[in-house]
Amino acid sequence: MAGMVYIAHQAPPSIIKGWIEEQDLFQYITEFEKGILEKSEIDVTPTEIMRLKWYVESLWALVWVLGINNNFRIDEPVGDNLIQMIPDVKKKQDFSTLEAQTLTRNYKEIYEQVDLYYRLHWYLVDARLNGKKHNKLDEGTIMERRKALEWVVTPGEEWEKIDLST
Template structure:
């Protein structure tokens, strides 16, 4: 034991997720968001797609529970439906869009060619995944941490959230970016402190 070791020596350095990990996580989110559709026939198609392509191997523990629940609670459907916003930073990081849209503009990931390609051939999508530079992901994560702070600060002060930000969008995109840069042990445990 080093008598002069500081607490900082005990902290593990974040290891950015690999392109394959990000691609697998994106596939898991696709399935979860698809399953979160309120129209049961559409939700069932998402479940069938996930089973047919082995996407269940990429689910977090919370996602596994949601996916096998025959009658998920309405709040779970809403919460996991919001994960569509967490998909966007991954699409961006995998070079599917040039930039993230403003943080008050909701995503429609189903229209993005990279997402359509992932749905069509998941195994090929994972095998060919390429990430942008880790520094670019880290820089974007810092920007979203700042935006998350503005949202949190406004709520603490009982003020309106700045109009250029949507609290739900900011939270989901920040969550995804923090996971991408390596924060948290797994998808269900990503810290989002402000």
């Protein structure tokens, strides 16, 4: 996911693909991501870039799950320090530094966040369907963070098949 965020911010897919392969993570990426990694920098579409930019919200939730990020509030944007929490591709960092920092949160704490994000997502969908707008919460942000949290508590489920119905 970190590699995909780098691509969203103009890293060449070929460089990210090489880094993912070096990390022995290629078997974990989705079909959508494989398609991106096979493209040249100029062939990645604006729609694909936008989709990849949303990954930052999921990544923010995942670094919270791993205990690297303790500032995970629903009404605050992704912190500027996220880049320091993930391996740096330019420096060819691997995941050993990330693994050394992790202290995965307990299931109860994660599940409470899943429940909160489900309820917020439901509330925002309901508000949208009834022509109301919430000024402090963004439905896309809540949905992407929820997706990551749901993925964590749904072992074996593929990323693209996470159920986000409300």
